[in-house]
Amino acid sequence: MRSRTILIVDDEPRSREGMKKILGVWAAGQYEILTASNGGAALQILEETPIELMITDIRMPEISGLALVSQMRAKRIQRQPSVIFVSGHAQFEYAQEALRLSVVDYLLKPVGREKLIASVEGALKAGEEKEHLIFMRKTADPQLMAIRDEEAVLSEAVRQAMHYIETHIDEVISLQEVAGHVHLNGSYFSALFKEQCQINFSEYVTRRKLQKAKELLLKTNLPIAEIACRSGYQRVNYFNKLFKEYEGMSPGRYRSMRNGMEAQIQ
Structure with a gap:
């Protein structure tokens, strides 16, 4: 408390x-x-x-x-x-x-x-x-932070794509869908995104969705299944597997460990 x-x-x-x-x-x-x-x-x-x-x-x-x-x-x-x-x-x-x-x-x-x-x-x-x-810095994905630090030099199309991902984070997001939104050919958009962000499109979307999940885990008491849904994953088992692959622990363990760290900071 x-x-x-x-x-x-x-x-x-x-x-x-x-x-x-x-x-x-x-x-x-x-x-x-x-x-x-x-x-x-x-x-x-x-x-x-x-x-x-x-x-x-x-x-x-x-x-x-x-x-x-x-x-x-x-x-x-x-x-x-x-x-x-x-x-x-x-x-x-x-x-x-x-x-x-x-x-x-x-x-x-x-x-x-x-x-x-x-x-x-x-x-x-x-x-x-x-x-x-301070706390958000401790939980932030370093690759997403690096991209954000360079946001000023990104092309308008890539910035628009990131904004689209942000506003549709709770949905399934495809490369073709976002490429169409920024009026670019899918192959060209994919190459442009990777060149400017040093990470491919699908990897960026996954990391951004998991970042959203981490924020919900720490800021709310929502059940894991609801957090998975709000992060754009309909299958909670797949969400749990993906989360563990990136964070090295289950969503529930992440929540309890980080909340413990927050209590120590305060």
Whole structure:
């Protein structure tokens, strides 16, 4: 189960509890709000609990907010939360360091309710998008990624063919059908596709369908048979065989292993 926790780090009790109260009402039970009065306590929490977002004061005794984030990055904590800095001092050097540490936002005290909530919502959204990209990169087919990276230099006909495959991924797709769609002779289209993509047409279609299947396996709880159907395979036994041939495991095992990896990342 994905942890949804926000950590507030501030040595000033009034500021710390004030932000906790505001976010507690806003979260309405969807997020757990934890607090720490110093950097040392915060690091311990970060090592023990997956944190989605950390809001920390910059100026604190012993371990400053800047040092806290630097140490957090150095420790390679598996779940690196998004970070918002708060400070009672509008110093340019702080803002510069915040940018270097990839901090999402920099707020000046006293932080108003609306400003705090807007910043938190923005940081959480940015964190989710980053995690999604990281995770999808881990599951993406390297050959499809290589083709996508070179998409700008592909001919219009090949790009149109890829778009057609994308929008008909749940159907049986033939070379002649796609060649007709882009108004090219089948033999010429086949040679053109292989020359530009370094992979033949049928191989590309298979890999793209299996990529779709992997996304459905990870993002949904749909039965394997339904995923096979949505990926354009009517016979689930054939889908299972093909999936195992390309991924080295059954669709069910892939789902359980990857979901386990996702839980570790988070």
